[in-house]
Amino acid sequence: MKRSKRYLHLLSKVKHPIYPPKEAVMLLTQMATAKFVETTEAHIRLNLDPKYSDQQVRATVLLPHGTGKAIRIAVITKQSNIEGADLVGSEDLCERISRSSIDFDCLIATPDMMPAVAKLGKILGPRGLMPSPKSGTVTTNVAEAIQAFRKGQIEYRTDKTGIIHVPFGRVSFDPEDLYANLVAIKQSVEANKPSGASGQYWKSFVIATTMSPAIRLDMQQWI
Structure with a gap:
């Protein structure tokens, strides 16, 4: 793959194959040279076989410290007086989604609507939008769920290759805030280690911005 001069210049700043996490975050913020505010991303490879x-x-x-991104929240429910959501509906919203009209970033559903939502799995699943109790998006306490996602709660999952991709802020954040977000992700992934995991759990943990090379973290040097 041919790399741009800009990318190669940034790559030259990565002097070591592995960095202490706090130092990696500082370096990452210095590498953001795009003309827009880049998102910071964590890519975590675990020793898992998701099949x-x-x-x-x-x-x-x-x-x-949140993600720095405003999200649109949709709620599928028969409850009334739902506040804080961008879209609210029941069968009508399911019908809208069935036509692949997806103009939201997070979908919350109440348990009574899940039989209808389940029929939308082929549309919602590939987009990572299928509600699930594990992700806090199937709940009777809709107001609490909306508030949590507004405050910076995000869902993550392993993909088909056992990798987790998760944003943890913007390069405009204070490096200390980015680091705090990164620590929260690391602790959460540890706390949710699946029962079938064996051997070394962490294989690699790298961070990058939208347009930068990746920086690999030393898992033994978290502060």
């Missing part, structure tokens, strides 16, 4: 149900990770984490 087995007991080797899958799906959970949520509340980032103490």
Whole structure:
């Protein structure tokens, strides 16, 4: 793959194959040279085989400093007086989604609506939007769920190769805030280690911005 001069210049700043996490975050913020505010991303490879149900990770984490991104929240429910959501509906919203009209970033559903939502799995699943009790998106306490996601709660999961991709802020954040968010993700992934995991759990943990090279973290040097 041909790399741009900008990318190669940034790559030259990564002097070591592995960095202490706090130092890696500082370096990452110095590498953001795009003309827009880049998102900071964590890419975590775990020693898991997701084809087995007991080797899958799906959970949520509340980032103490949020993601820096405004999200649109949709709610499928028969409850009335739902506040804080961008879209609210029941069968009508399910019908809208069935036409692949997806204009939201987070979908919350009440348990009584899940039979209808389940029919939308082929549309919602590939987009990572299928509600689940594990992710806090199937609940009777809709107001609490909306508030949590507004404050910076995000869902993450292993993909088909056992990798977790999760944003943890923007390069405009204070490095200390980015680091705090990163620590929250690391602790959450540890706390949600699946029962089928064996051997060394962490294989690699790298961070990058939208447009930068990746920086690999030393898992033994968290502060």
